[in-house]
Amino acid sequence: xxxxxxxxxxxxxxxxxxxxxxxxxxxxxxxxxxxxxxxxxxxxxxxxxxxxxxxxxxxxxxxxxxxxxxxxxxxxxxxxxxxxxxxxxxxxxxxxxxxxxxxxxxxxxxxxxxxxxxxxxxxxxxxxxxxxxxxxxxxxxxxxxxxxxxxxxxxxxxxxxxxxxxxxxxxxxxxxxxxxxxxxxxxxxxxxxxxxxxxxxxxxxxxxxxxxxxxxxxxxxxxxxxxxxxxxxxxxxxxxxxxxxxxxxxxxxxxxxxxxxxxxxxxxxxxxxxxxxxxxxxxxxxxxxxxxxxxxxx
Ligand SMILES: Cc1cc2nc3c(=O)[nH]c(=O)nc-3n(C[C@H](O)[C@H](O)[C@H](O)COP(=O)(O)OP(=O)(O)OC[C@H]3O[C@@H](n4cnc5c(N)ncnc54)[C@H](O)[C@@H]3O)c2cc1C
Numbered sequence: 517x518x519x520x521x522x523x524x525x526x527x528x529x530x531x532x533x534x535x536x537x538x539x540x541x542x543x544x545x546x547x548x549x550x551x552x553x554x555x556x557x558x559x560x561x562x563x564x565x566x567x568x569x570x571x572x573x574x575x576x577x578x579x580x581x582x583x584x585x586x587x588x589x590x591x592x593x594x595x596x597x598x599x600x601x602x603x604x605x606x607x608x609x610x611x612x613x614x615x616x617x618x619x620x621x622x623x624x625x626x627x628x629x630x631x632x633x634x635x636x637x638x639x640x641x642x643x644x645x646x647x648x649x650x651x652x653x654x655x656x657x658x659x660x661x662x663x664x665x666x667x668x669x670x671x672x673x674x675x676x677x678x679x680x681x682x683x684x685x686x687x688x689x690x691x692x693x694x695x696x697x698x699x700x701x702x703x704x705x706x707x708x709x710x711x712x713x714x715x716x717x718x719x720x721x722x723x724x725x726x727x728x729x730x731x732x733x734x735x736x737x738x739x740x741x742x743x744x745x746x747x748x749x750x751x752x753x754x755x756x757x758x759x760x761x762x763x764x765x766x767x768x769x770x771x772x773x774x775x776x777x778x779x780x781x782x783x784x785x786x787x788x789x790x791x792x793x794x795x796x797x798x799x800x801x802x803x804x805x806x807x808x809x810x811x812x813x814x
Pocket of ligand 1: 633702703704705706728729730731732744745746747748749760761762763764765766767768771781782783784787799800801802
């Protein structure tokens with residue numbers, strides 16, 4: 517793969533690992549600008565520490581460092597805070613932020629793909645100057661965390677015009693589907709919450725996380741938002757994905773198509789999921805799932 521000379525990662529917290537690992541594949545040199553815990557720097561030739569401050573307020577300082585570092589590519593994740601920071605950096609370079617990026621290639625410039633029209637199409641963009649790119653979750657894999665020898669503390673003011681007034685706790689979600697090795701994904705084919713219980717028990721019996729399609733969260737409110745997979749939810753890449761009662765619309769498939777093996781259970785043999793899976797079982801999920809579980813337990 518072609519590489520650029522310098523990739524600047526601007527991040528805080530958990531995003532640092534994924535982004536620095538990804539940056540190493542794209543750039544000969546990786547420079548990190550980060551906030552939060554000072555010891556969270558990793559996998560970079562050089563790092564600038566902005567202090568333990570809210571990440572969203574780091575835009576002006578990150579933009580100054582970006583101008584000084586002259587990277588060909590600035591990488592951030594797609595969180596709301598990162599979008600704010602990215603906007604400062606892009607303005608400093610006189611360019612726009614490329615959001616929700618699904619892949620990055622170095623060719624004649626930086627070439628990025630993003631999903632548009634709810635995932636039904638892919639839009640390819642090329643930047644000829646410095647590119648400021650926010651990547652979707654799961655685009656890069658997590659890797660080892662190698663310590664950084666060269667860390668500079670940057671004494672700078674954040675964006676003081678925005679202040680945090682209050683932070684309220686939200687019901688904690690214990691799930692990070694992008695790290696799961698096995699996922700059982702459930703869809704609207706489940707008749708009721710008893711069927712959901714049955715699928716949860718099946719998932720537990722094979723050591724899998726439970727994921728779902730968007731309507732399961734947004735229409736039925738059966739699961740928290742962190743568990744829905746697809747273009748507007750999580751992008752996952754487990755070794756095995758078992759789709760149960762999921763028709764296989766493109767908006768869901770783009771979230772699972774990097775999985776190792778895809779197994780689908782659906783009663784409609786013409787369901788599009790059967791075009792995207794490695795193994796398909798046609799039949800009533802309410803009968804097949806308990807049978808599978810029994811077979812596995814035996
Ligand atoms: C802008 C936009 C963004 C979107 N983003 C996402 C996204 O990120 N993720 C996402 O998932 N969706 C997303 N959607 C929604 C998406 O288009 C589909 O509507 C959704 O994925 C369908 O969910 P489903 O497969 O659970 O339901 P359905 O399409 O209704 O499929 C249910 C399936 O269950 C089968 N079935 C029914 N009964 C049984 C039974 N007893 N046994 C076995 N099989 C049975 C049916 O044959 C059918 O194939 C988005 C839509 C839009 C417009």
